[in-house]
Amino acid sequence: MSWLSKIFRSETKGKTDSTWSEAGWTTLFGTDLVQNTDSDLFSSYTISQREKLYKTYSVIFSCIHKVTSALKNAPLDLIEENKSGDKSLPNHPMYFFTDYPNPKQSFFLFLENLVPLMMTAGVAYLWKQRNNAGFPTEIWLMPASYVEPIKNSSGQVKYYEVHQGGTNARAIVDPFDMCPIGFPDPSTPGCYLSPLQSATRDYDSDTERANYIMEMLKNLKSPGLVIKQEDQWTDDQKTEALKRLDDRIGRGKRGNPIFLSGAASDVDMVAPLKDLDWPGLANLSETRLCSVFGVPPILIGLRSGLEHATYSNYETAEKALYSGTINELWKFLEVEFTRVLLRDELEEVSIKYVFDTRDVLQLQEDANEKAKRTKDLYHGGIITQEEARNMLGLEAPKAGQIFLLPMNLIEVPFGKSYNEAQIDNAHTTEDAMQTQSELNDEKESDSADTDTNDETETNSGSDDAQSS
Numbered sequence: 001m002s003w004l005s006k007i008f009r010s011e012t013k014g015k016t017d018s019t020w021s022e023a024g025w026t027t028l029f030g031t032d033l034v035q036n037t038d039s040d041l042f043s044s045y046t047i048s049q050r051e052k053l054y055k056t057y058s059v060i061f062s063c064i065h066k067v068t069s070a071l072k073n074a075p076l077d078l079i080e081e082n083k084s085g086d087k088s089l090p091n092h093p094m095y096f097f098t099d100y101p102n103p104k105q106s107f108f109l110f111l112e113n114l115v116p117l118m119m120t121a122g123v124a125y126l127w128k129q130r131n132n133a134g135f136p137t138e139i140w141l142m143p144a145s146y147v148e149p150i151k152n153s154s155g156q157v158k159y160y161e162v163h164q165g166g167t168n169a170r171a172i173v174d175p176f177d178m179c180p181i182g183f184p185d186p187s188t189p190g191c192y193l194s195p196l197q198s199a200t201r202d203y204d205s206d207t208e209r210a211n212y213i214m215e216m217l218k219n220l221k222s223p224g225l226v227i228k229q230e231d232q233w234t235d236d237q238k239t240e241a242l243k244r245l246d247d248r249i250g251r252g253k254r255g256n257p258i259f260l261s262g263a264a265s266d267v268d269m270v271a272p273l274k275d276l277d278w279p280g281l282a283n284l285s286e287t288r289l290c291s292v293f294g295v296p297p298i299l300i301g302l303r304s305g306l307e308h309a310t311y312s313n314y315e316t317a318e319k320a321l322y323s324g325t326i327n328e329l330w331k332f333l334e335v336e337f338t339r340v341l342l343r344d345e346l347e348e349v350s351i352k353y354v355f356d357t358r359d360v361l362q363l364q365e366d367a368n369e370k371a372k373r374t375k376d377l378y379h380g381g382i383i384t385q386e387e388a389r390n391m392l393g394l395e396a397p398k399a400g401q402i403f404l405l406p407m408n409l410i411e412v413p414f415g416k417s418y419n420e421a422q423i424d425n426a427h428t429t430e431d432a433m434q435t436q437s438e439l440n441d442e443k444e445s446d447s448a449d450t451d452t453n454d455e456t457e458t459n460s461g462s463d464d465a466q467s468s
Helices: 003-008 047-056 058-071 107-121 196-219 235-249 279-293 311-343 367-379 385-391 418-467
Strands: 076-080 123-130 136-143 147-151 157-162 171-173 178-182 225-228 266-269 351-355
Touching (some): 047 058, 047 107, 058 107, 058 311, 107 123, 107 136, 107 178, 196 279, 367 385
Antiparallel strands (some): 123 136, 147 157, 157 171
């Protein structure tokens, strides 16, 4: 019997029906083998746990913080739509939500709390506080982990129970006063699906990678040097060797050479921990997490985004974030705020909440590109000069101002054909040339009269001198 068969022989007789025991692995690991399934390998997170992941994992925090910061670049406004144009309503009773939804939070702080809850739990609740007349005067934000909908036999929400902390009794809230805002789950009507919920496996993978590295750093006892000699080391020799090594290559002197002599002198240099950095696995998990939140990795400083990063790439990525993820969230929140706070409370259908994105830098067209596009539209005859000036934010021209146009362009007044415009232009050109010719003749005549007068004065002066 070989030594391998002795190591891997089965300890239990009559239990060799499985491949595991036949191989003898029960000797090393026992017989209680359990096959892991997906549910064992990956965690299942509750709403409360997902809400807290935002605070414990840097990639999730960075993605959500980037989205929240971008959303706050556009203020919320309450407007009325009409044919003459949208009109802001600062005196409307529901305008307070755009400024201070409640006494403790500005709208931007309210948004700072709302977005993380929606991104992690999938839904957050707006709790309306009403005055004696029954009109909403305060809007408070509640995490989904604090609110439990109680449904009847038909699946409709009868009321909400709100956890108030500690041993306090749960508050009972009417569905009319507790309004959910979240991303719907297509597979389960009435439920919500968060971006983080679909990325928990990637979170688990990256967490296990980080845990493995930390465990290796903590548990792996790896010496820096292995010093050998034929005779047994005495305590004094060990102390002396450590003292000399510390004096030569200790802290602040790492990397200095050491010199050995004698046939018995032997030192093995142990390489530091390596191969613990797995860029491929880290990049895969991090980029997938970024994708579910709609944030390019370069914007939050991840390695996968910085490998080929340039200022141009960063600017392009930021514009992509605003035109895609942020713009969609603005529209989504506009509709939800309008539904919850206006349609459910008022009969006015012409008013709504909108985000004012006119001053958002990342959505503005490059000035040079805009000027070039406006020029092409004007020279192509698609827009008028007045429209072109409006596009560039210029004031209307004043009387007497002169504009330069290429000679190959012909101004065509509205309602006239190209041939008619050519004739008018030719007449205008001839009139201008005739006028210019008359001006030149008049100028020459004035110059001649001036010369004659000067000559007359000169002759007169000479006659006076002779008389004297």
